[in-house]
Structure formats: C-alpha cells, structure tokens
Amino acid sequence: MNVETQVKLDKFKLRWYQADIWDLIQSKKCKRLLYIASRRAGKDILCWNLAIRRAIASTCLVFYVLPTYSQGRKAIWDAITIDGIKFTDFIPHELISSINQNEMKIKLKNDSIIQVIGGDSYNTSLVGTNPTFIVLSEYSLMPPDIFNFIRPILAANGGTCIINGTPRGKN
Numbered sequence: 001m002n003v004e005t006q007v008k009l010d011k012f013k014l015r016w017y018q019a020d021i022w023d024l025i026q027s028k029k030c031k032r033l034l035y036i037a038s039r040r041a042g043k044d045i046l047c048w049n050l051a052i053r054r055a056i057a058s059t060c061l062v063f064y065v066l067p068t069y070s071q072g073r074k075a076i077w078d079a080i081t082i083d084g085i086k087f088t089d090f091i092p093h094e095l096i097s098s099i100n101q102n103e104m105k106i107k108l109k110n111d112s113i114i115q116v117i118g119g120d121s122y123n124t125s126l127v128g129t130n131p132t133f134i135v136l137s138e139y140s141l142m143p144p145d146i147f148n149f150i151r152p153i154l155a156a157n158g159g160t161c162i163i164n165g166t167p168r169g170k171n
C-alpha cells in the first residue's frame with residue numbers, strides 16, 4: 001500500500017522583492033540567473049531554499065558554491081538566520097537520509113545530494129560530477145573561469161545555475 005506523506009516547507013519566508021526570482025526558478029522558465037543585490041538582501045537564504053526545493057522535487061546533485069570552503073561552512077553550513085533557524089534546518093528532517101559534516105553534504109531519502117563546496121578548488125571538486133543545480137554565491141570573489149568550467153556540465157544535463165553576489169566596485 002502506498003502512503004503519501006505531506007511535508008511542510010514552512011520555515012522560509014519569501015521577501016516581496018524575491019518573488020520574481022523565486023517564480024522564474026521554481027517554474028523552470030530560467031536556466032541561468034544573475035542575482036545582484038545589496039548586503040543583507042537575503043540572497044543566500046533565497047538560493048539555498050530554491051536549491052532544497054529542486055533536490056526534493058527530483059533526484060539530483062546540487063552544489064552550493066562559495067568562494068572558499070571555509071566561507072561555505074560559515075555562510076551556509078553553520079549559518080543561523082536572524083530568526084534563529086539554522087540553514088540546514090530548512091530541509092525537513094524526515095526527508096534526510098544522512099548528513100556528512102566533514103564534507104558539508106546532505107543526502108535526501110530520494111537520493112538527491114546537496115553539498116556546499118568552495119570555489120577555490122572547483123577544478124578538482126567538480127571534475128567528474130554531474131550537478132543539475134548550482135549556486136555560485138558571491139561570484140565576484142571566485143576564480144574568473146569557474147562558470148566556463150561548469151557551463152558544459154549544465155548544458156549537457158539541462159541544469160540550472162544561479163549566480164548571486166553583491167556589487168564590489170571594479171568587477
């Protein structure tokens with residue numbers, strides 16, 4: 001007997017100015033998105049929750065990339081919102097199969113994987129992988145050729161890439 005379980009994804013509260021981005025990615029009308037916003041505009045919390053929903057919707061590999069591995073740990077893996085919610089707690093516990101703290105990797109029961117990685121080692125950490133959803137957070141601080149490295153992967157599998165960041169002047 002099949003039993004359908006309903007899971008609430010109610011911890012994330014969309015800000016009014018994020019609605020268009022949310023709709024574009026959720027509807028899959030947009031495969032490449034550049035999101036530039038000021039500091040504290042909620043770029044990472046928005047993109048993290050979009051990544052979670054993609055991993056829940058279908059079995060896939062999701063990479064959340066920050067400029068360095070340690071920034072990934074601070075800004076996503078160990079991050080806590082103003083409301084006191086850990087970023088990792090946006091994923092309903094009943095959907096999690098396993099968590100690897102050292103690799104900042106969460107495996108869901110549908111076999112999806114969400115992993116936080118550093119852009120500083122992209123040429124080794126992305127080799128041989130097949131992510132279908134990638135977030136490049138604080139892109140202006142990453143190696144300039146990182147997108148050219150992942151572009152063929154996403155072109156081959158029809159994947160999605162969100163590039164987010166804060167204006168930093170000359171770049």
